[in-house]
Amino acid sequence: MSVKQVSVFIENKRGRLIAVTSCLAKKNVNIRAISASDTADYGILRLIVDQPDLAAQALKEAEFTVRVTDVIAVTAEDKPGGLNHVLEILRDHGINVDYIYAFFNQPVTTLNLIKVDQPEAAEAALQQAGVRLLTAAEVYGG
Secondary structure (H helix, E strand, C coil), X not given: CCEEEEEEEEECCCCHHHHHHHHHHHCCCCEEEEEEEECCCEEEEEEEECCHHHHHHHHHHCCCEEEEEEEEEEEEECCCCHHHHHHHHHHHCCCCEEEEEXXXXXXXXXXXEEEECXXXXXXXXXXXXXXXXXXXXXXXXX
């Protein structure tokens, strides 16, 4: 039940972010979630888009360095401890979280995108604990 994430390596300079978003807009790709991390010279832009394969192809054609990886999309209750509950399940099963970011598109549920070192084990552990995993269609929308 993983979701494809498009990661783009970009230089940390004026105009590079809009070059990515313009490329996707021209291909009619909708960005559903975005996360950016940077250093002085470069950044990694992580995107959840409605058409990940098309986005990756378009960005590669525009000479960006692109990687597509699987992440898990899980719900967490929008209340204190909601995310903590999800993370406890992963910890208790010996699963490491590489990184996490969230997006919100429902009034009372936080949707978290989690990159882990053991995706299949994480999905099984979370489902067994009653945590709802989202399908790619639910995340991509449309």
